[in-house]
Amino acid sequence: GAVVSQHPSWVICKSGTSVKIECRSLDFQATTMFWYRQFPKQSLMLMATSNEGSKATYEQGVEKDKFLINHASLTLSTLTVTSAHPEDSSFYICSASVTVRGNEQFFGPGTRLTVL
Amino acid sequence: GQSLEQPSEVTAVEGAIVQINCTYQTSGFYGLSWYQQHDGGAPTFLSYNALDGLEETGRFSSFLSRSDSYGYLLLQELQMKDSASYFCAVKPSYSGAGSYQLTFGKGTKLSVIP
Secondary structure (H helix, E strand, O other): OOOEEEEOOEEEEOOOOOEEEEEEEOOOOOOEEEEEEEOOOOOEEEEEEEEOOOOOEEOOOOOOOOEEEEEEEOOEEEEEEOOOOHHHOEEEEEEEEEHHHOOEEEEOOOEEEEEO | OOEEEOOOEEEEEOOOOEEEEEEEEOOOOOOEEEEEEOOOOOOEEEEEEOOOEEEEEOOEEEEEEOOOOEEEEEEOOOOHHHOEEEEEEEOOOEEEOOEEOOEEOOOEEEEEEO
């Protein structure tokens, strides 16, 4: 149980294009999902907290107009990187917490974005 | 704000025991978690302490002292597959609906050698 999937697992795009990343909880309902970004050999940095049916809460320094988050259902949250640039290249990871498992966060496999 | 300190690298021999320390300074605190991450993979949950003391899960144990703002992860009977990065993470705030935010340390890269 507590499986989180992400799609795609990797994507390469041209500068200026937009990329959508999906995060799904497969065997449970996730009221809250989290989006992280991780640069090589660095830690995970929380980008935003996504609550089903409401606007995401973004961390300081994260542009909400550039990183659009939609949490339309209890099993799906999407992150859209708009007008991507090379500096947006990173490993994007989502997670969901499971109340019955002590509120621990379970992570998706991540999406590696490369912007040319 | 939040800050967590843990060693950047640790090397240990297969079969040995290794301890990875974590000290933290946070505005709020609901618990300390440990995650393992292999290169190119996603973090996987290892252990969690909300109260002082030792939690044991198989070869892995985790300890917390809230008064000292300190915790550690203990790995016993090290195996080659334990080579990975290990992150401590605190829960500094409640996000609502039973969820808590996590703030991660910078990670400790563990190398297990034969």
